[in-house]
Amino acid sequence: KVPSENGVWERRTTLPAPMFSRNDFSVWGFLKKCIGMELSKITMPIVFNEPLSFLQRITEYMEHTYLIHKACTLSDSIERMQLVAAFAVSAVASQWDRTGKPFNPLLGETFELTRDEEGYHMISEQVSHHPPISAFYSESLNQDFSFHGSIYPKLKLWGKSVEAEPKGTMTLELSKHREAYTWTNPMCCVHNVILGKLWIEQYGTVEIVNHSTGDKCVLNFKPCGMFGKELHRVEGHIQDKSKKKHQVIYGKWTECVYSIEPKVYEVNKKAEKKSGGDSKKHKQEQSTGGDDADEMPDVQETVTMIPGSTLLWRPPMTPTSVLGDYMLCIFSLYFFFFLDSLEPGMIGVIAPTDCRLRPDIRAMENGDIDTASQEKERLEEKQRVARRERAKDEEEWSTRWFQQGNNRYTGAADWIYKGGYFDRRYSDLPDIY
Numbered sequence: 001k002v003p004s005e006n007g008v009w010e011r012r013t014t015l016p017a018p019m020f021s022r023n024d025f026s027v028w029g030f031l032k033k034c035i036g037m038e039l040s041k042i043t044m045p046i047v048f049n050e051p052l053s054f055l056q057r058i059t060e061y062m063e064h065t066y067l068i069h070k071a072c073t074l075s076d077s078i079e080r081m082q083l084v085a086a087f088a089v090s091a092v093a094s095q096w097d098r099t100g101k102p103f104n105p106l107l108g109e110t111f112e113l114t115r116d117e118e119g120y121h122m123i124s125e126q127v128s129h130h131p132p133i134s135a136f137y138s139e140s141l142n143q144d145f146s147f148h149g150s151i152y153p154k155l156k157l158w159g160k161s162v163e164a165e166p167k168g169t170m171t172l173e174l175s176k177h178r179e180a181y182t183w184t185n186p187m188c189c190v191h192n193v194i195l196g197k198l199w200i201e202q203y204g205t206v207e208i209v210n211h212s213t214g215d216k217c218v219l220n221f222k223p224c225g226m227f228g229k230e231l232h233r234v235e236g237h238i239q240d241k242s243k244k245k246h247q248v249i250y251g252k253w254t255e256c257v258y259s260i261e262p263k264v265y266e267v268n269k270k271a272e273k274k275s276g277g278d279s280k281k282h283k284q285e286q287s288t289g290g291d292d293a294d295e296m297p298d299v300q301e302t303v304t305m306i307p308g309s310t311l312l313w314r315p316p317m318t319p320t321s322v323l324g325d326y327m328l329c330i331f332s333l334y335f336f337f338f339l340d341s342l343e344p345g346m347i348g349v350i351a352p353t354d355c356r357l358r359p360d361i362r363a364m365e366n367g368d369i370d371t372a373s374q375e376k377e378r379l380e381e382k383q384r385v386a387r388r389e390r391a392k393d394e395e396e397w398s399t400r401w402f403q404q405g406n407n408r409y410t411g412a413a414d415w416i417y418k419g420g421y422f423d424r425r426y427s428d429l430p431d432i433y
């Protein structure tokens with residue numbers, strides 16, 4: 001927040017400093033030395049970073065929390081599933097055009113987000129350094145829901161792209177309905193790390209399970225395909241435990257999510273085929289093998305709304321120009337801006353491990369790249385020294401707000417919130433900055 005004329009603090013609407021252009025730096029120049037290495041162990045030059053910690057980047061899952069609030073008010077479980085599906089799609093929507101690398105969180109780093117107006121708060125902690133694992137827990141202030149999970153981004157360098165598999169289970173619990181939903185996020189691929197313009201694709205099947213009713217929503221995040229026709233497209237359906245199809249879900253994760261009755265959807269599809277809507281007459285050569293860049297297909301086609309559909313979600317659009325050379329595009333700048341803003345009321349309230357207090361990220365946000373770079377090195381060295389000290393004393397690192405366990409619903413390995421963060425008795429916190 002920034003002070004306005006009458007002395008009241010208002011949320012900021014711009015970033016403190018514009019960023020330099022990344023165009024002069026080649027990602028490949030660094031990556032070629034790293035072939036065959038585990039990507040999480042590579043220290044990339046800071047120019048490829050965006051001034052956010054990975055903990056803040058995953059907090060963007062919460063941008064459209066109103067969908068969960070809405071789901072809580074519905075009495076029909078299929079209708080609730082529709083909104084949960086829309087939430088799962090909306091959660092990854094901010095990835096569009098976000099090719100900056102967030103800062104790797106330090107072990108023990110935390111990020112708190114308290115949004116009184118939106119009725120929830122969230123706490124996340126870096127619980128492991130190698131492999132990097134971030135755990136998060138959010139709940140509504142009126143105890144209607146909790147949404148929690150952990151993310152271990154497994155990165156792979158394929159010829160021209162970096163593929164990130166976000167390992168970890170998302171769990172959403174709606175207390176009034178005694179329901180729990182689980183799913184795993186789709187794959188994320190960053191194209192053209194060798195040459196060309198970086199762009200992001202998300203693909204894979206996301207299966208949302210309602211563990212109380214046995215309802216399922218199977219969502220297919222489509223790979224962009226040969227003509228780019230499927231770029232950003234999401235399609236799927238909701239079925240009950242007897243496998244009866246109830247609703248079809250369709251749209252794009254960058255644009256909108258609709259739901260419609262399966263019968264109406266099928267009729268429409270058939271009609272579209274008859275009219276030769278998507279003829280595949282001219283086969284085009286696929287460009288995966290060649291040396292040239294995989295350009296992002298032009299996204300000309302917007303989603304056609306089939307009559308009878310219900311709109312479940314649409315992201316609020318904001319002009320990207322405000323961000324200047326940050327070269328990221330985000331639907332709701334508002335959300336991004338306050339993710340990293342250190343408001344006066346927060347000092348002394350947020351935990352001393354909160355990434356808002358990280359000097360390297362702060363320096364980068366202020367446009368001071370040299371300080372950012374020096375500070376980043378200092379923090380990483382401090383972390384290494386601490387680890388060596390622990391090894392010498394045969395001491396194990398203990399996580400502060402989460403503990404390793406199994407997901408209650410799926411049995412998969414998970415990180416469980418121990419509670420207590422919001423009591424704000426921050427004893428035993430490591431000194432990581």
Ligand code: CLR
Nearest residue numbers: 027048099100101102153164166185188190193
């Ligand atoms: C996407 C949403 C998933 C969780 C997740 C895991 C890994 C993240 C990815 C998200 C976004 C893109 C990401 C990736 C790790 C590295 C990659 C931040 C948040 C960046 C863009 C790679 C940049 C490196 C190039 C400059 C080479 O649910």
